[in-house]
Amino acid sequence: MDVAELVAAAIVAVPFEFLVHMGWDHYKRSRKQAALKNQYAFLARRYTNLRNGTTPTGGSIELTQNADGSFDVTAFHADRSTEWTGKLRMSPDELGVGTATYQYVSRSDHGTQRVVYVPHNDTLHVLGMNQSTAQHREFVHVWDPEVHVGRILT
Secondary structure: OOOHHHHHHHHHHHHHHHHHHHHOOOOOHHHHHHHHHHHHHHHHHHHEEEEHHHHHHHEEEEEEOOOOOOOOEEOOOOOEEEEEEEEEEEEOOOOOEEEEEEEEEEOOEEEEEEEEEEOOOOOEEEEEEEOOOOOOOEEEEEEEEOOOOOOOOO
C-alpha cells in the first residue's frame, strides 16, 4: 500500500468511524432514557398535596410524563385553577430520587425541589427551596396519590 492509498483510506474511515460512534452514543442514551421512562411511568397521576406531610393544602399536584421520561408538574388550587408549574427529572443514578423546578403562574415565586419516592406507602416526599428570596426558605410536602398503584421500585 502506498501513501496515497493510506490517505484515501483514512479520509473514508475517519468520518465513518465518527458517525458510527455518534450513532452508538445516541443508541445508549436513548436506551437509558427509555428504561428510566418505563421505570417511573407509574408516577404519572394526580396527588393530594400535604403541607409538612400531614395538612392538606386544599390543592392537588398532577404529574404528566413526557417522551423523554421527565414529568411536567402542575399544582392546582382547590378550584382547579393552576397555581404553579414545573419540571421533574428522576435520577438515573439514585433510585427513587428526582429533582424538580417550579414557577408560580401569578407571581415571581420560584425554586427547586428534591423529590423522593417512598415505596412502602407509595408517596412522594418533597423538600423544596424557594429561590425567589434572599432567605431561600425551605418547605416540606408529601404528595399522596389519589389512586395508589402498589408499585415498588426494583
